[in-house]
Amino acid sequence: MEKILVTGGAGFIGSNFIRYMLQEHPYHIINLDALTYCGNLENLRGVEDEPRYTFVRGSITDRKLVDGIIKDVDAVINFAAESHVDRSIEDPEIFIRTNILGTQTLLEASRKHGVERFIQISTDEVYGSAEKGYFTEETPLAPNSPYSASKASADLMVRAYHRTYGLPVNITRCSNNYGPYQFPEKLIPLMITNALENKPLPVYGDGMNVRDWIHVLDHCRAVDLVLHRGRVGEVYNIGGNSERRNIEIVELIVRELGKDESLIRFVEDRPGHDRRYAIDASKIRNELGWKPLYSFEEGIRETIRWYIDNRDWWENIKSGEYLRYYERMYGGR
Ligand code: NAD
Ligand code: TDX
Structure with missing residues (x-):
């Protein structure tokens, strides 16, 4: 090749x-x-x-x-x-x-x-x-x-x-x-960047949905x-073998950034919102010897640090066309 x-x-x-x-x-x-x-x-x-x-x-x-x-x-x-x-x-x-x-x-x-x-x-x-x-x-x-x-x-x-x-x-x-360069419409970068700007953190439904x-x-x-x-x-x-409830992640981000939990807002749920994703990755582990090297706690801290250090990257995004999407999306929630 x-x-x-x-x-x-x-x-x-x-x-x-x-x-x-x-x-x-x-x-x-x-x-x-x-x-x-x-x-x-x-x-x-x-x-x-x-x-x-x-x-x-x-x-x-x-x-x-x-x-x-x-x-x-x-x-x-x-x-x-x-x-x-x-x-x-x-x-x-x-x-x-x-x-x-x-x-x-x-x-x-x-x-x-x-x-x-x-x-x-x-x-x-x-x-x-x-x-x-x-x-x-x-x-x-x-x-x-x-x-x-x-x-x-x-x-x-x-x-x-x-x-x-x-x-x-x-x-x-x-x-x-999750990790560096993720567009701030997705849960983790949205919560990190909103918290850094002291903006509300919109959690869908009861916040108990689980992602791996x-x-x-x-x-x-x-x-x-x-x-x-x-x-x-x-x-x-x-899969990362790291199942977490959304609310746990948002609380972790708030804690790591030294912000106040009053920023968290429970908002109207996503229609058709899948409750839980959970991957069995034993096939790739057994056949190809793959396993995740990052622990979630280590990875998320590194990622939070990346968003702190790369403010220009996401501020450019959040001040441009994306702003209109954000206002449409969260304005009424
Ligand atoms: P992203 O939205 O950050 O990036 C998608 C990229 O595709 C952008 O650069 C965009 O410009 C480009 N693109 C869109 N339409 C195009 C087109 N018609 N022709 C050429 N380029 C086009 O997405 P991501 O999070 O990096 O996801 C990448 C892939 O991984 C996707 O296929 C997604 O379904 C899959 N995936 C994502 C995740 C996740 O958690 N983000 C998890 C599993 C699988
Ligand atoms: O503002 C929010 N509030 C909230 O509670 C956003 C944006 C999300 N959420 C919830 C919805 C999900 O339960 O957080 C969870 C994660 O949401 P997303 O970041 O939108 O990801 P998800 O819907 O799980 O899909 C992602 O993972 C699989 C990627 O966007 C997909 O591309 C990938 O295929």
Whole structure:
């Protein structure tokens, strides 16, 4: 393998992955990103000077562009997506276009040009809500939001391209990531940055919903392993083994920042809000020897520190177009 296409590399996980891969491997990486509201080249500061890195601005739904890029690459790793559940509830259509049609466009070019490996970055949300027990790779898909339904649809298309055309694919389904460069619409960076600005901390419903948190670099290491050693056609769950209630996380952030708990506001719940996500990652542990290296307590402290030290990064975001979304979203809650 020499050349790898990473899509969505200007987003949170994609940018962390590109840094990680350039450090760990000699590959040339092409980053195809449309730079939507959350795609930010600031996430890749310093990387632009690397001769083994090329940025292309464009959409994964652009057949001609995608075809032209994929004819020269050995592997495709598809991070590009509309990724925020609340936005999918507001307006699902772009989720269908990007997450389903975009993935199919990449699959079609990959089949035509015979790529060595196609990795689809999926999510534990495709399994729905885990009232008890843990999601394994055999758990039936039962997505509950337009976002997760679009990701599940893409997964099925990836599976079909493997079964029908023999495309060498893997699907990874990871739990909730946190870490540097996460867009401040997601729970952890939203709470850290709001607390730093002494703004209210909006907790949906009773705050008892559970997510399994993983540091973004543990996710990146897992994807790297799947790319090199994953069995063709297999799905791999990736999880941090760190289940936490939302309210516990918000309280921890408030404590760490020395703020007052009166900033916490219980607001109207998210429609269709999944109660709990919980991943059984024993397949990737046993087959590929992966395990998370970060403890949640260590990772979250490091992440809080990153947001304190990189105030310019998130202040630019929060003062721009995102402000209008925020006011729409939380104004009436
Ligand atoms: P993000 O929203 O931070 O980044 C998404 C990136 O995709 C952005 O840079 C955006 O510009 C780009 N993009 C959007 N539409 C595009 C298009 N049509 N063509 C090209 N680029 C486009 O998302 P993230 O949190 O980094 O998530 C990355 C991937 O990982 C997604 O596929 C998501 O479903 C998956 N995932 C995320 C998490 C999580 O906790 N964040 C967990 C599991 C899986
Ligand atoms: O303001 C908030 N208040 C709140 O209580 C926000 C933004 C979220 N929440 C709750 C909803 C969830 O229970 O916090 C939890 C986490 O919410 P998000 O950060 O929006 O993540 P989630 O909906 O769990 O989805 C995330 O994990 C799986 C990513 O956004 C997806 O891209 C990924 O696939």
